[in-house]
Every structure is written in C-alpha cells, then in structure tokens.
Amino acid sequence: MRQSTVYCDICGSPIQGRPYRALVDGAEMVLCLSCYMRLSRGGRAQPVREAKPRRPRGVRRPRRLAPDMYDLVEDYPERIREAREARGWSTAVLAQKLRISETMLRKIEAGKLKPSLDLARRMEKVLGTKLLEPVVDEDVYYGDDDYGRDYVTLGDIVVIDRDEE
Numbered sequence: 001m002r003q004s005t006v007y008c009d010i011c012g013s014p015i016q017g018r019p020y021r022a023l024v025d026g027a028e029m030v031l032c033l034s035c036y037m038r039l040s041r042g043g044r045a046q047p048v049r050e051a052k053p054r055r056p057r058g059v060r061r062p063r064r065l066a067p068d069m070y071d072l073v074e075d076y077p078e079r080i081r082e083a084r085e086a087r088g089w090s091t092a093v094l095a096q097k098l099r100i101s102e103t104m105l106r107k108i109e110a111g112k113l114k115p116s117l118d119l120a121r122r123m124e125k126v127l128g129t130k131l132l133e134p135v136v137d138e139d140v141y142y143g144d145d146d147y148g149r150d151y152v153t154l155g156d157i158v159v160i161d162r163d164e165e
C-alpha cells in the first residue's frame, strides 16, 4: 500500500491514520483528528465532500480488464495474411469462406480497412488465429487522491463523534 506522510495544516504534526479534509474559515485544509474534532465542535471546520479526484499526470493506474470488450490486434493484416498463406489459400478462397469480397479482404490485409468485430471473430475461426484482444479500461477510479490518501466521509465523522461521547 502506498503511504505518504500527511501533515496537519493546523498543528503541523504528522497525521496518524486518516487525514480529515475540512473547510476552516473558508479555506480547505487537511487536519489531524484532534484538530478536526476541536475545530468542528467550535463550528470553525466544515467537512468537505470529496470530489472525484483527477488522475495525476504521469501516474499509471493498475490496468483492469473491461469484460466483453475486444479490439483488433495491431498487426491483424499480417496475422490474417500469414494464416491464410499457411493454409495455402488465395485471397479469393479466403474471401469466399468469409463471405466477403476479395477486394475487401485485400484491403484488410493491406491494413487499409479494419474488419468489424463480427468479421474478425469469423476470421479467427476460419483461420485459427488470434485477431482480437481484450480492451483494458485505464480510467478506473481506485478511491485515493493524488497523494494516495483516503478521506473519511460524513458518515465516518458521525460515528467518531458518537464514540467519543
């Protein structure tokens, strides 16, 4: 787990556990629990609702597979041509098996035309080669902000209040 030390904007001490983000006198600050409790009781700190953080530039999120989404492999023209030639088929023969025009097949093999997913699946079957790969979704939000911090929600704060009383 990523951990970076976060310091309280009020007392300056390193925050143990979860930092609290709050509006103090109209300024957004990150507070330790004791400062947060003190200021919120005095009415000076308002909890900040966490907006969905931006993805920091240059940081790659872990990649997650998006199920049932496929894209053509980059070298599909070569794969199709090589698989076809390995079987000793002319473009006319393969086009007939795929029920497409030879012109279209030639364009696909030249990389000038992308086959539809449906056609690519048929080509995979007929040629016994892999043309589709799963699409990965990189825009998945994992629940921390640019600093890798987790923030408490209003619900957590209510629970803490009750425990202390």
Ligand SMILES: [Zn+2]
Pocket (backbone or CB within 6 Å): 008, 009, 010, 011, 012, 013, 031, 032, 033, 034, 035, 036
């Ligand atoms: Zn503090």
